[in-house]
Amino acid sequence: MEKVVEIDKLKKGIKELQIDMNCTFHCEACEKFFKCKSPEKLKIFERRRMARVLKVMSGIDHKVAICAGKGGVGKSLFTTNFSAVIAQRGKKVAVLDQDLDGPCIPKMLGLTKEKMVMGDNGIVPVEGIFGMKVVSLGFVATETEIVNWFQEKRRNATEEFLSHVDYGKLDFLNIDLPPGTSSDAVNLMEYIPDLDGMVVVTNPTRISQIVARRATIMAIEAGVNVLGIVENMSGFVCPRCGKEVDVMEKGGGKMLAGQLEVPYLGHIPLDPRSSECSDKGVPYVVMYPDSPASKATVTIVDQILVNIEAFRKEKAAAKA
Amino acid sequence: MTEKQSITGFNVDLSCDLICEKCEKFFDCELPTKKADFFVGRMAQARETLKDIKHKIIIVGGKGGVGKTLLTANFATALAMQGRRVAILDQVFDGPCIPRMMGVDGKGIQLDGEKLEPVEALLGIMVVSMGLILDEDEAVTWFGDMKRNATEEFLTSVNYGKRDYLIVDVPAGTSADTTNVLRYIPDLDGALIITVPSDVSQGVAHKAAVLCQKAKIDVYGVVENLSGFTCPECGEKVDILQAGGGKYLADKLGIPFLGGIPMDRRVAESADEGVPFVYKYPEWEGSRVIHRVAKDIDKKLFGVTEKNF
Numbered sequence: 134m135e136k137v138v139e140i141d142k143l144k145k146g147i148k149e150l151q152i153d154m155n156c157t158f159h160c161e162a163c164e165k166f167f168k169c170k171s172p173e174k175l176k177i178f179e180r181r182r183m184a185r186v187l188k189v190m191s192g193i194d195h196k197v198a199i200c201a202g203k204g205g206v207g208k209s210l211f212t213t214n215f216s217a218v219i220a221q222r223g224k225k226v227a228v229l230d231q232d233l234d235g236p237c238i239p240k241m242l243g244l245t246k247e248k249m250v251m252g253d254n255g256i257v258p259v260e261g262i263f264g265m266k267v268v269s270l271g272f273v274a275t276e277t278e279i280v281n282w283f284q285e286k287r288r289n290a291t292e293e294f295l296s297h298v299d300y301g302k303l304d305f306l307n308i309d310l311p312p313g314t315s316s317d318a319v320n321l322m323e324y325i326p327d328l329d330g331m332v333v334v335t336n337p338t339r340i341s342q343i344v345a346r347r348a349t350i351m352a353i354e355a356g357v358n359v360l361g362i363v364e365n366m367s368g369f370v371c372p373r374c375g376k377e378v379d380v381m382e383k384g385g386g387k388m389l390a391g392q393l394e395v396p397y398l399g400h401i402p403l404d405p406r407s408s409e410c411s412d413k414g415v416p417y418v419v420m421y422p423d424s425p426a427s428k429a430t431v432t433i434v435d436q437i438l439v440n441i442e443a444f445r446k447e448k449a450a451a452k453a
Numbered sequence: 454m455t456e457k458q459s460i461t462g463f464n465v466d467l468s469c470d471l472i473c474e475k476c477e478k479f480f481d482c483e484l485p486t487k488k489a490d491f492f493v494g495r496m497a498q499a500r501e502t503l504k505d506i507k508h509k510i511i512i513v514g515g516k517g518g519v520g521k522t523l524l525t526a527n528f529a530t531a532l533a534m535q536g537r538r539v540a541i542l543d544q545v546f547d548g549p550c551i552p553r554m555m556g557v558d559g560k561g562i563q564l565d566g567e568k569l570e571p572v573e574a575l576l577g578i579m580v581v582s583m584g585l586i587l588d589e590d591e592a593v594t595w596f597g598d599m600k601r602n603a604t605e606e607f608l609t610s611v612n613y614g615k616r617d618y619l620i621v622d623v624p625a626g627t628s629a630d631t632t633n634v635l636r637y638i639p640d641l642d643g644a645l646i647i648t649v650p651s652d653v654s655q656g657v658a659h660k661a662a663v664l665c666q667k668a669k670i671d672v673y674g675v676v677e678n679l680s681g682f683t684c685p686e687c688g689e690k691v692d693i694l695q696a697g698g699g700k701y702l703a704d705k706l707g708i709p710f711l712g713g714i715p716m717d718r719r720v721a722e723s724a725d726e727g728v729p730f731v732y733k734y735p736e737w738e739g740s741r742v743i744h745r746v747a748k749d750i751d752k753k754l755f756g757v758t759e760k761n762f
Contacts, residue, residue: 148600369693373689378686382722405692411651
């Protein structure tokens with residue numbers, strides 16, 4: 134009995150946020166800002182940058198966050214192709230690459246040699262295919278530089294990318310969140326209170342759901358609308374014999390959607406052409422529009438758009 | 454109209470409060486006031502706790518989802534299959550997968566007096582992981598100092614006992630999570646880099662490797678995961694994720710390329726099931742690569758003749 138009590142105390146100790154410890158009143162840079170209940174916080178911090186973020190975001194119609202929980206499931210690749218689909222349809226789209234450790238979106242769009250410039254109204258994003266605007270740390274730090282983005286700088290970087298970028302008027306801002314449920318992802322959700330929703334990308338294995346599950350729960354707890362779950366790397370069609378095989382046993386994503394009662398958006402099969410495209414720097418929906426992966430992606434994108442509209446209607450009705 | 458200036462960097466704050474113990478910028482710091490000697494406090498305790506562990510190896514990969522945890526679990530198992538006493542330290546706090554892969558998820562860490570008891574998996578492998586403490590549905594927002602505290606806790610309060618090897622799994626990226634581990638664990642013997650064939654992953658893997666070199670750790674080599682796929686129906690070999698990334702990275706870093714683990718149903722199945730594939734399918738190509746790596750490293754560190762398994 135005693136042992137059980139001790140473990141609970143240990144758990145509590147590890148989980149509980151002891152805000153007074155380590156507080157140096159640098160609220161502007163503090164990653165715990167949104168969770169902090171210290172009375173000092175409100176006195177010190179002037180919401181200059183926050184107000185700026187809200188102003189910048191107000192010029193953007195739709196804001197979608199894409200997360201994964203587990204790394205390497207294809208979140209960035211999905212974000213890139215999702216954005217390409219709507220940009221190709223004539224929408225004004227920007228992609229914000231919030232992966233501060235391994236930003237690979239510039240590479241996936243063939244923009245590694247570009248740099249962002251400082252304009253009159255803020256940082257000017259790099260322009261990619263179909264006029265897509267891209268903001269990423271990948272444009273700032275070269276591949277071989279060690280960029281140890283320490284906690285306080287992460288929040289600052291997030292704010293920089295939200296408040297000081299000249300996005301202009303946009304139809305869509307798609308935000309590629311870093312994997313996991315760390316403060317990076319959570320802070321972002323808090324910054325943009327009118328997010329249209331979050332898409333969760335996962336892969337078929339049961340083990341990937343361990344992480345996707347937590348990320349989804351975190352979003353639900355933060356009051357973010359979950360637009361649905363995408364199961365990537367789901368099935369493979371052999372280019373020689375044409376048979377469909379499962380490299381990983383299917384169904385983990387669908388199962389998770391059912392368990393957490395969020396929409397299941399569909400699955401995208403494995404295709405060597407997808408990796409070829411991402412290394413080459415062209416979205417696969419553009420280079421191979423008829424491949425099963427591209428077709429699946431377009432179907433999923435359309436479903437996301439439907440879910441966004443449904444959510445907006447619901448919100449409007451609730452207000453009335 | 455003035456010429457537009459390119460943004461080539463962000464101003465990184467180098468404000469220093471001389472608390473080197475808590476500093477994440479430790480390895481990058483070149484200030485003369487940096488304290489390199491840590492014989493006080495928790496760091497000394499960590500040294501004490503880990504003194505009966507002969508060798509410590511860290512697994513890094515930089516990019517998420519390349520198979521760090523998978524390699525940690527299977528490399529540890531391969532060493533145990535050679536008769537070694539192994540412990541796994543899972544330093545991933547966001548969705549730790551080690552318990553699941555080692556077949557011990559659902560078991561809890563016990564408290565024995567002041568010390569935490571690791572959970573025993575197959576072949577006597579001892580496992581320490583946040584996944585053995587948190588519930589499945591507990592979604593915790595991990596702030597920097599919580600992670601550091603948890604790292605400290607795992608290093609100072611766990612009863613590892615006498616071990617030949619401690620294999621450490623770290624999260625993706627090259628953030629403070631990784632540098633904390635490199636800093637807190639005294640005398641890390643070496644590191645294994647894991648990557649995948651595609652180009653896109655090499656940048657981060659490279660950063661991770663350079664970080665280890667900065668921390669003066671012997672980088673043993675590069676293992677390439679998801680290395681090709683053989684269609685079970687017709688036998689055609691397909692490079693789903695392009696080819697060559699692992700070898701390219703190894704050459705660039707000037708370290709050995711240790712081999713490729715192919716994409717195979719058995720891998721996902723064993724991860725989901727909780728039985729490492731090197732144990733369940735020891736003759737499979739991917740298992741052989743890991744067994745060979747384990748043998749070579751064991752020989753290097755212990756300098757004795759190989760044991761048969």
